[in-house]
Amino acid sequence: MKLGRLNHVGVATPSIEASVAHWRDVMGATKIHEPFDLPAQGVKVCFVDTPNAQIELIEPLGADSPIHGFLAKNPLGGQHHICFEVPDIHAARDEFIALGKRVLGEPRIGAHGTLIFFVHPKDMGGMLTEIMETPNGNH
Numbered sequence: 001m002k003l004g005r006l007n008h009v010g011v012a013t014p015s016i017e018a019s020v021a022h023w024r025d026v027m028g029a030t031k032i033h034e035p036f037d038l039p040a041q042g043v044k045v046c047f048v049d050t051p052n053a054q055i056e057l058i059e060p061l062g063a064d065s066p067i068h069g070f071l072a073k074n075p076l077g078g079q080h081h082i083c084f085e086v087p088d089i090h091a092a093r094d095e096f097i098a099l100g101k102r103v104l105g106e107p108r109i110g111a112h113g114t115l116i117f118f119v120h121p122k123d124m125g126g127m128l129t130e131i132m133e134t135p136n137g138n139h
């Protein structure tokens with residue numbers, strides 16, 4: 001696979017509102033985007049910009065949210081996934097599968113509007129890994 005830019009670090013939180021205050025007041029973030037619901041992924045999302053990547057705050061949305069289990073184990077929240085860009089999402093998916101990695105579902109539209117997929121943390125050194133097609137402008 002051709003490893004691209006680190007796009008974001010996903011951080012699960014029980015409260016985006018409380019996390020926004022942390023990133024603003026403790027970490028000094030100056031550009032924090034408006035939160036929005038992403039029902040197709042079962043999360044509410046809020047991007048915090050850093051100079052070279054984003055922090056993606058995710059709060060559970062709905063009873064089927066994929067992050068309920070993580071928050072049950074980590075009630076404070078915490079680092080949930082890392083996301084790297086690739087030029088060709090379908091080629092990347094085929095390559096992970098060929099390496100025997102568990103790709104979690106079909107590529108789907110993520111929070112940046114491009115296709116994403118996830119690879120199981122137990123096949124990735126303990127890190128839930130999100131792969132996303134490079135958004136226009138990041139090339």
Ligand SMILES: C[C@@H](C(=O)O)C(=O)SCCNC(=O)CCNC(=O)[C@H](O)C(C)(C)COP(=O)(O)OP(=O)(O)OC[C@H]1O[C@@H](n2cnc3c(N)ncnc32)[C@H](O)[C@@H]1OP(=O)(O)O
Pocket residue numbers: 010038041043045056058066067069070079080081083104109110111112116118120121122126127128130
């Ligand atoms: C909006 C979007 C975007 O950026 O565009 C997003 O990011 S949405 C981000 C939210 N969406 C997703 O995460 C979708 C993909 N995720 C999934 O399909 C699931 O969450 C899985 C990763 C398969 C985990 O499933 P589940 O929560 O049922 O966990 P489980 O209890 O079966 O966990 C199995 C083992 O994996 C570990 N495990 C679970 N989640 C983990 C995580 N985030 N990082 C590292 N390890 C993790 C558990 O501790 C457990 O280990 P032990 O057995 O050793 O205790």
Ligand SMILES: [Co+2]
Pocket residue numbers: 008010056081083130
């Ligand atoms: Co993400």
